[in-house]
Amino acid sequence: QVQVVESGGGRVSPGGSLTLSCVASGNIFNFYTMGWYRQAPGKQRELVAAITHIGLTNYADAVKGRFTLSRDDAKNTLHLQMNDLKAEDTAVYYCNLAGSTIIWGQGTQVTVSS
Numbered sequence: 001q002v003q004v005v006e007s008g009g010g011r012v013s014p015g016g017s018l019t020l021s022c023v024a025s026g027n028i029f030n031f032y033t034m035g036w037y038r039q040a041p042g043k044q045r046e047l048v049a050a051i052t053h054i055g056l057t058n059y060a061d062a063v064k065g066r067f068t069l070s071r072d073d074a075k076n077t078l079h080l081q082m083n084d085l086k087a088e089d090t091a092v093y094y095c096n097l098a099g100s101t102i103i104w105g106q107g108t109q110v111t112v113s114s
Helices: none
Strands: 003-009 010-012 019-026 033-040 047-053 057-059 067-072 077-082 091-101 102-104 109-113
Touching: 003 010, 019 033, 019 091, 019 102, 019 109, 033 067, 033 077, 047 067, 047 077, 047 091, 057 091
Parallel strands: 010 109
Antiparallel strands: 003 019, 019 077, 033 047, 033 091, 047 057, 067 077, 091 102, 091 109
16 A cells, blocks of 8 residues: 655744655555645645656745755655745645555644744
8 A cells, every 4th residue: 555654844933944754655656746735724735846757846936946856766755855934834744646546645734933
């Protein structure tokens, strides 16, 4: 059974940095993209950044230049380096694995507050 597990959330001051990690397990060979979504209170879940199986990346405009994806294929791990965090980045961040089915992690809270 395919699973993804997130880690790395927490509380940080504005301008600070955090790195989120997502580890995928199981048979993931039929999945094409892996990425991060976030959902703030009262808002819809939205794409943050994603990477395809051939390494093409897509970032939301709100995070371009501040967030960076990196992938460790040997460990089936996707990292999201988040720099210059803002209050509006506060949300639950979910790892997503997409292919013929879609797999979601349980989410990790990121809070940006002074």
